[in-house]
Amino acid sequence: MxxxxxxxxxxxxxxxxxxxxxxxxxxxxxxxxxxxxxxxxxxxxxxxxxxxxxxxxxxxxxxxxxxxxxxxxxxxxxxxxxxxxxxxxxxxxxxxxxxxxxxxxxxxxxxxxxxxxxxIGEAPMRMSLVTATPRRNPWSPSSRLKALPYLDNLLAKEEAREKGADDALLLDTNGNIACTSAANIFLWEGDRLVTPSTNCGILPGITRAALFELAPEIGIELREEEIAPAQLARISGAFVTNSLVGIVPVTNIDGRDIPAHPMTARLAAAYELLLDAAEEED
Missing domain, CATH: 3.30.470.10 (Aminotransferase class 4, branched-chain amino acid transferase, N-terminal domain)
Structure with missing residues (x-):
């Protein structure tokens, strides 16, 4: 190599x-x-x-x-x-x-x-999450950077594996939902799409930024907010994003099944068209 x-x-x-x-x-x-x-x-x-x-x-x-x-x-x-x-x-x-x-x-x-x-192989078709112990620190400059220290992330990922989940859901030090070990998370509240704010110690992902441009073009309202874990009981769908996997639906969080939201598939299809167009321009 x-x-x-x-x-x-x-x-x-x-x-x-x-x-x-x-x-x-x-x-x-x-x-x-x-x-x-x-x-x-x-x-x-x-x-x-x-x-x-x-x-x-x-x-x-x-x-x-x-x-x-x-x-x-x-x-x-x-x-x-x-x-x-x-x-x-x-x-x-x-x-x-x-x-x-x-x-x-x-x-x-x-x-x-x-x-x-x-x-690399194909991205996973679905993902389950479990809330892990490590917390994202909104006050740390490195929380918003793709910085080398990833110990919290890998420990959270291992904790999720030991609990039978595919990945970890991380909260910030204020108790709000932040991200997974290596992805941004999006939640559906009816037809409204929300994602944790940059105030929650998240890395603002490249795919996340692309969706902020793409969602309004196909009629999806997308907001960034501080999201309390209690809101998970009311969501009607969820997915995660990063540069390698694109958009992956979340099917279970902390043992609770998460329904498949029809707009996730629509957004994923629009994202794939965006990638196809980028390839053709090369």
């Missing part, structure tokens, strides 16, 4: 990450995960803009341009013969690079940029 590291293509078995890299030692870094369909990287510009905004926010200077990273992603698919794969994932990881011990930011950082890719 070929990878792209700091401007060069190489075999994954031959590369080396510096043991003093702050991404490994401190989780001091960011990442983006993107879906490629037959070599077309979906929402590539949006992912790069989010990465650029995040690096600016944490003061992490990129050693190359976002355009160069985007081009390297396409080249990496070609190198791994995934340019015609039905579905492939790309991950761009950026760290502050190797530095002396301690928490203080290095005066002259030498960031690490790593890009990897892999073929």
């Amino acid at each position: 070929k990878i792209w590291l700091n401007g060069a293509m190489a075999d994954a078995r031959d590369v080396r990450i510096d043991p003093a890299d702050r991404g490994f030692l401190l989780g001091d870094g960011l990442f983006e995960t993107m879906l490629a369909l037959h070599g077309h990287i979906l929402f590539a510009d949006e992912h790069m803009l989010r990465l650029g905004a995040a690096t600016d926010l944490i003061g992490l200077p990129l050693p190359c341009s976002l355009a160069e990273i985007e081009m390297a992603c396409a080249d990496l698919l070609d190198e791994n013969e995934l340019d015609e794969a039905p579905r492939a994932s790309l991950r761009v990881t950026v760290t502050r690079g190797p530095a002396p011990r301690g928490l203080a930011l290095p005066a002259a950082p030498k960031p690490t940029v790593l890009i990897t890719c892999a073929a």
